[in-house]
Amino acid sequence: MTPSPLTRRHVLLGGLGLASAATLSACAGTAESTTRTFGTPSPASPSPGQRTVTKNLTARPVTLDLGGRQVSTWAYGDTLPGPVVRAEAGDFLRVTLDNQLPDETTIHWHGLRLRNAADGVPGLTQDPIATGQKYVYEFTAPDPGTYFYHPHVGVQLDRGLYAPMIIDDPRERGDYDEEWVLVLDDWIDGTGTTPDDVLKKLIGDGGASSSGGMGGMDHGSMSRMDHGSMGGGGAGAAPWGDAGDVQYPMFLINGKAPSDPDVLSAKPGQKIRLRLINAASDTIFTVALGGHQMSVTHTDGYAVQPEEVDALYIGMGERYDAVVTLADGVFPLVARPFGKTTGGQGLALVRTGSGTAPDPGVTPVELHGDVLVGSELTPTDAARLPQKDPDVTLDLRLQGSMSPYRWGINGGPFGDNDALEVAEGQRLRLNAVNQTMMTHPLHLHGHTFALPSGLRKDTVLMAPMQSLAIDLDADNVGSWMIHCHNIYHAEAGMMIALEYTS
Template identity: 30%
Template sequence: MKSFTRRDFLQALALLGISTGIEALLPAYARSRPRVPAPRRPRRGPVTYDLTIAETPIRIGGRRAKATTINGTVPGPLLRFREGDEVIIRVTNRLKEDTSIHWHGVLVPFDMDGVPGVSFPGIKPGETFTYRFRLRQHGTYWYHSHSGLQEQTGIYGPLIIDPAEEPYPYDREYVIVLSDWTFENPYRVLARLRKYPGYYNFQRRTLANLFEEAREMGFWKALKDRLSWGRMRMGATDIVDITGATYTYLMNGHAPEDNWTALFRPGERVRLRFINAAAGSIFDVRIPGLPMTVIQADGQYVQAVTVDEFRIGIAETYDVIVEPKEEQAYTIFAESMDRSGYARGTLAPREGMEGPIPPLRKRPLRTHADMGMVHEGHEGHAGMPHEAMAAPTEHRGHQMPADTTGHHMHGGHDHHGGHAMMAGMMGGVGQPPGMPPEAQPHGDDTHGPGNAAVPMITRSRLHEPGVGLGEDGWRVLVYTDLKSLHPREDFRPPTREIELHLTGNMERFLWGIDGKTYSEAPEPIRLRYGERVRLVLVNDTMMEHPMHLHGMWMELENGHGRHIPRKHTILVKPAERLSVLITPDEPGPWVFHCHILYHMEMGMFRVFEVSEPETATRTSS
């Protein structure tokens, strides 16, 4: 009888859909190994890591691919530190092109931020760049390339900074990195989107589903809805740019069929650190049958809130604690926002177990409310037209008054980022600190050809779960649920406001801020060191934008006073007006951009320039 050789074993694994050598191509945290809280270690000098970026053959979902990897894996290795550590990270470039690493959400000096052309020149082929900084925070973060579209090809990984004191004890933990992978060249993906933005949308409305919608809402209403979207040159199914038509959704580098597994003992408190490291995908995360208690958002502890599902925008992180009490398998299910696919894993007491995989939900549709349209009597704006989301030539907004500098002011805003301000009686401007902005009509500035349309009304939508959520009877996390664990010490009112509009033209796949791409933008937006500024973001587009600010926290004004949460990335819904408070406390240039990689590449990107402290200026002079 022929013996069963190692080669036979590997071939059997391949037939079962398990990629050969997959464990060797994954970092330790992604190999279903639990981590229990480690004892506190004394500090003994800097914590050092060596990272090498290179091209590496890998297998994803049983298919061969070539990725740009960090130390040979996708995702890259887990970098773990303690609050207060001094960090030395040497990054060596083995590619044939420049590369970089940005420490997402980590507060560092500007020259350690890793943005080529802004904070440093980049890392040339064959060279090593040494990042060195001291950690001033704790929490779950991640790191990634900021060079071209390299993030899409595999240059990303998790980063955890343990706190001096842990407010939420747990028995074991897992890092869960969500991402998307395409076997296409990402520049080819971008070229296709520029020629035809709906290239990957196979869920568009057709004549067949017109009759399905007519059965649900009535024929004339369904027809009127379609004609309305047609006049706006938009589609109600335009949820994301890139879908499961080309994307494979990954959990810790594993395709859904690989069934990444995390083990537990019934009764344990298991901490799951979710990181959305995708290039173009927003996920809706749930573990059917198992409530999740959210304890951290973007690395910052929040007051515990228990939910059944949460939406995680690109670049956001959420830490949750689950307490499985039954000896059964649970599915960790991360469904793409457009319902074209999912990433999944299993939380189980033993290897080899699987929980049931939920069916994909029906693809959502944009509504007129999503687009800033107003029905009669809605929010006190009775009589406003129903078709309020109009092309620029049809827009009927209200003119903003002009200040003495010629800039248009909106409730004390300096719309163009200048220094004019309108101080209130308490030394601040606008609404009280911590409160969301009031709904406002859009001004007459339609931002030119770089913007396809504008909503008539922009309003806070922080209390809304988002398109496709909230109709299943489940508890869904919303931004108004987030309250910081400790009150803000610095809660000064802002002395000025800067209003920025997120703009885009789907037909041209052109994205920008205030109607301009980065290459067309004026000089950087100037901030004074230590000043208190309210940044108002207005989404004039029909898509969500995860906006990330480098170098400083954004304090999301969600109505909780001194307990408003700090975030490094905020998912801005269509037709939404939201505000954040910022206190620039690190001099230098800092970028602000959409974290949909292809939107950033096409121009939704700006630079904030923070001045040197006045004392330093006087000393140097």
């Protein structure tokens, strides 16, 4: 295998101004000093008769009111989440980003199987967009589903830079009356600290060792939480081990704090399609709608056999669609953070009639009922990959520790590990194993993968010490990222490149 041709410094910290030169040097390790450079990508052109959807976005500093608390942060426009980008499967999208931030940035279209030049990873697919510059992303959105977009520079996602992206299926008959998009987030920016400060404290002086070797780690040195303190039942009984590193002061649903929740109004008996997106950086949520069951219909854009559940776990970067039939009254929709001892929970209100709003700390009984682990869903036949033996099998070992705060894949942090290689047309099997005591949401760019059950996803929660064989078809030539979608783990090195060979 060949070393990844871009530096860890460029991708992890590209333009971030994250830390002192000493800390940056420690983070950079011994990676090669050469980086790719990119000109303006040749514009992709829509095919004759292909519909074109255009959108203009501006990333800029803003002040937001989160339940009476004023926070200075960054956002797309002046809303949280940012503007929805919506199109139909097969549409050609032309999205212009105007960067008015005091830093470089990009947009990554999370979950989309799009052309490599539009994937938004600085140093791998494009140069970062400088302050005051505009950049045009052009691509076809081939697959329907629930997606979102966010930067792929530093820890910018843990500010306010995220928004839904919905790709509709024009052939789908919607057996529901309304649709609600629900974006979950953990929030710390502008509350006396910033995500950059959080990462610096986690890394510490020399916390990210310059050594590329990850073998022989004392995984037992990683911090463990007292799961008993979280209460019994579904909300505290998941196999997620130590699930996060950051204690957040608040959790949001659709950019709203529990003290001023988003109110979703409908009529009793209506069927509602919920599109759930976890845009958080460090938090797995348990989601429940008080007084209701949910019928889960999709995960990461792919249809599943409908599954009736009381609640579901949703990891960072995951998306789920579910249908609920609403009762009469006022009901809490909660996003309970797993493993967090501060900050309460995310809350929205569903109102179909008269009634008193519940307390922000309400605990619906559904949290202690049948809680879905999404990887246990059953795919529809149409969502399965064709049966085929793998042409090549590679290992994907997730490694790291909390002290020192150092994460990596296959023996080293990104830039010190070797890129995975595949040839176009091959069926690739990745034997993934989580060799740590923390849960990691494993995310693949530009492709989807199949679990052993056939379930199709692009992001999957890997519990401590879990092994999982995932298959993908190498049908999208380019240089792609595989990484943990805990943003702090990724920025501390838990990424690896997937390179197509000639």
